[in-house]
Amino acid sequence: MADGRFAPSPTGSLHVGNLRTALLAWLFARAEGGRFLIRVEDLDPVSSREHLVDEQLADLAALGLDHDGPIIRQSDPNVRARHESAVSALDDTGLLYPCFCTRREVAEAAWAAHGPLPEGAYPGTCRDLTLDQRAERAAERADRGPAWRVRADLAEVTVVDRVAGEHTGVVDDFVVRRGDGVPAYNLAVVVDDAAQGIEEVVRGDDLLEGTPRQVWLHRVLGLDVPSYAHVPLVLGPDRERLAKRHGSVSLSELVAAGRTPEQLVGAMGESLGLASTSETATPESLLDRFDPDAVRRDPWVFDPPGDSADH
Numbered sequence: 001m002a003d004g005r006f007a008p009s010p011t012g013s014l015h016v017g018n019l020r021t022a023l024l025a026w027l028f029a030r031a032e033g034g035r036f037l038i039r040v041e042d043l044d045p046v047s048s049r050e051h052l053v054d055e056q057l058a059d060l061a062a063l064g065l066d067h068d069g070p071i072i073r074q075s076d077p078n079v080r081a082r083h084e085s086a087v088s089a090l091d092d093t094g095l096l097y098p099c100f101c102t103r104r105e106v107a108e109a110a111w112a113a114h115g116p117l118p119e120g121a122y123p124g125t126c127r128d129l130t131l132d133q134r135a136e137r138a139a140e141r142a143d144r145g146p147a148w149r150v151r152a153d154l155a156e157v158t159v160v161d162r163v164a165g166e167h168t169g170v171v172d173d174f175v176v177r178r179g180d181g182v183p184a185y186n187l188a189v190v191v192d193d194a195a196q197g198i199e200e201v202v203r204g205d206d207l208l209e210g211t212p213r214q215v216w217l218h219r220v221l222g223l224d225v226p227s228y229a230h231v232p233l234v235l236g237p238d239r240e241r242l243a244k245r246h247g248s249v250s251l252s253e254l255v256a257a258g259r260t261p262e263q264l265v266g267a268m269g270e271s272l273g274l275a276s277t278s279e280t281a282t283p284e285s286l287l288d289r290f291d292p293d294a295v296r297r298d299p300w301v302f303d304p305p306g307d308s309a310d311h
């Protein structure tokens with residue numbers, strides 16, 4: 001039994017790659033008799049994006065990905081309150097410090113830093129400022145509050161991923177609360193997965209890189225660490241990450257091009273070795289044949305209708 005979830009950000013339409021990740025998250029959870037939850041990751045709620053939330057949820061339902069319990073939104077004040085209490089808990093441990101660096105200063109300092117820091121890691125510019133220095137920097141940046149970072153001391157964390165294998169990363173002092181007061185993604189995802197009882201995180205393998213930070217945070221906050229399955233992305237026929245320019249890649253575009261949701265689920269099932277070429281399928285019909293330990297690591301190449309190569 002492993003409860004799982006799909007946690008889309010409403011930044012655009014879900015494309016075939018996101019939909020396949022959602023199907024996999026559903027299959028992992030259901031194959032192990034777990035609940036499947038949906039969480040809308042709208043830390044930056046923008047009213048003009050509300051229609052994307054509706055569209056994403058409608059797409060998941062159209063594919064037959066049923067879910068348990070209410071849909072949680074990260075913009076919900078109650079959810080936001082639990083993010084804030086995790087920030088306070090971290091503050092109580094003495095691990096937080098304010099960071100006054102601009103994005104550009106971080107990039108420049110990271111570039112100039114030497115030693116064991118991984119690429120792009122925060123080199124600790126604001127870590128040991130005296131109180132006077134902090135006050136001075138705060139005055140210089142009066143238009144915006146500081147971001148809050150955790151002192152992770154370059155901890156080395158190994159993630160044993162069910163699909164991607166072992167991944168070791170060095171954890172830098174990452175941001176848990178942004179300068180505009182919004183909780184950072186790494187904090188929110190950890191707090192919400194724990195609060196929702198998520199035991200298995202299934203998501204795209206573009207997020208594997210950041211996972212050591214999240215595992216570290218789970219441990220520091222005394223929260224159970226879920227197991228992870230980072231699944232491969234979907235590529236276009238040119239073997240670049242699937243994108244709009246490849247043709248019809250969202251469900252509504254595919255339906256407009258004459259495909260049915262069942263055909264798409266069939267094609268995704270085929271890519272997972274669970275269905276044959278011309279089969280239509282529902283998530284339920286793939287479930288009996290799904291083996292969580294047999295998910296391949298290689299990406300799926302999808303040739304969308306309306307691909308520029310067809311013209």
Ligand code: GLU
Nearest residue numbers: 007008009041189202203
């Ligand atoms: N909201 C993230 C995204 O859409 C996914 C976060 C996660 O699954 O942990 O990329």
